[in-house]
Amino acid sequence: GEDVEQSLFLSVREGDSSVINCTYTDSSSTYLYWYKQEPGAGLQLLTYIFSNMDMKQDQRLTVLLNKKDKHLSLRIADTQTGDSAIYFCAESIWRDDKIIFGKGTRLHILP
Amino acid sequence: DVKVTQSSRYLVKRTGEKVFLECVQDMDHENMFWYRQDPGLGLRLIYFSYDVKMKEKGDIPEGYSVSREKKERFSLILESASTNQTSMYLCASSGDREKETQYFGPGTRLLVL
Numbered sequence: 221g222e223d224v225e226q227s228l229f230l231s232v233r234e235g236d237s238s239v240i241n242c243t244y245t246d247s248s249s250t251y252l253y254w255y256k257q258e259p260g261a262g263l264q265l266l267t268y269i270f271s272n273m274d275m276k277q278d279q280r281l282t283v284l285l286n287k288k289d290k291h292l293s294l295r296i297a298d299t300q301t302g303d304s305a306i307y308f309c310a311e312s313i314w315r316d317d318k319i320i321f322g323k324g325t326r327l328h329i330l331p
Numbered sequence: 332d333v334k335v336t337q338s339s340r341y342l343v344k345r346t347g348e349k350v351f352l353e354c355v356q357d358m359d360h361e362n363m364f365w366y367r368q369d370p371g372l373g374l375r376l377i378y379f380s381y382d383v384k385m386k387e388k389g390d391i392p393e394g395y396s397v398s399r400e401k402k403e404r405f406s407l408i409l410e411s412a413s414t415n416q417t418s419m420y421l422c423a424s425s426g427d428r429e430k431e432t433q434y435f436g437p438g439t440r441l442l443v444l
Contacts, residue, residue, distance in 0.1 A: 228371075251432070262335075262421055263374075263435040308374070318389075319433055323373035 224322040226309050231328045238296040240325045242309030245290065249311040252285060254294045257306045257324070266294075266307070296327075304329045334358070335436035337422055343442045350409040352439050354422030362425045363405035364433060365389075365397065367418040374421065380405055412443045 226242040244252070249271050255263040269276045269283045269292075276283045282295040296303055309322040338353035354363065364379040366389075376389030378397040386397050394416060398406040405424075409416055419440050423433040 253432070255435075260340075260438075260440075262337075262437040263423075265432060265434065268432065318376060318379070321374040323371065 224309055224311055224320050226307075226322040226325050228323060229326050229328070231330060232299050233330045234299060234301060236299055238294075238299045238303065238327055240294045240296075240307050240309075240327065242292045242294075242322055243290055244292065244309070244311045244320075246311065246313055246320070247287075247290065248313055251312045252283075252292050253308075253310040253312075253319070254281075254283065255308040255310060255321075257308065259305075263308060299327075299329060301329050303327060335422060335424055335434050337420075337436040337439050339439050340437065341440050341442075343444065344409075344412050345444050346413060348409075348412050348443075350412045350441065350443075352407040352409075352420055352422075352441070354405045354407070354424075354436055355403050356424040356434070357403065358424065358426060358434075359402065360424035360426045360434075361402070362427070362433075363399065364423040364425075365395075365405065365407045366421045366423065367391070368421055368438070369418050377407065412441075414443050417441060417443045 223245045232238040253268040254266045256266045257263050280297045284293045306324040306326050308324045310319045312319050335356045365377045366374040368374050375391050380386050380399040396408045419438050421438045422436040425433045
């Protein structure tokens with residue numbers, strides 16, 4: 221079945237790098253996403269990667285995809301207090317128009 | 332920029348009331364979705380729609396119905412609200428040209444007393 225797993229909580233010091241990990245089960249995924257949800261707000265699309273790519277970089281964000289291990293990670297360099305949020309990993313499947321979400325990782329920034 | 336709006340940010344209703352949650356998108360998107368978000372359970376898909384007047388059940392449709400009379404508007408209806416429907420409700424939309432990417436509204440936090 222389709223499943224997306226991620227740890228529920230991550231605590232990082234301000235200025236350090238944050239790495240949020242995610243695993244998925246369906247090998248026919250087409251796109252993999254990271255969404256950010258700030259307190260009291262909806263989900264904001266942060267970045268996404270097509271399944272035939274290994275890496276995507278966008279300013280402080282780096283997405284790494286290991287398709288063999290079905291592992292996706294989001295690295296946030298120089299983590300700031302404004303990065304404090306819940307980060308959702310998600311995948312879309314080519315034969316289906318739905319997106320499967322993980323339960324979200326709450327990123328907590330320590331001073 | 333894609334804009335998805337939801338009619339209310341916060342809503343308080345009593346058990347048994349009929350509740351309407353409205354979602355509007357301004358990007359002429361064909362596909363619209365309703366999710367609920369609960370702590371520890373992540374996002375769960377309630378209903379979605381590919382076109383006007385079309386609807387498909389998601390993973391947890393029980394106790395809900397939807398209406399899509401116009402392309403830009405997708406309504407979620409709780410016919411008789413119950414306390415276990417207290418949740419954050421998120422609407423999303425996507426276009427057929429970029430079907431895989433969903434854009435979300437700010438959410439409606441519903442409390443059923």
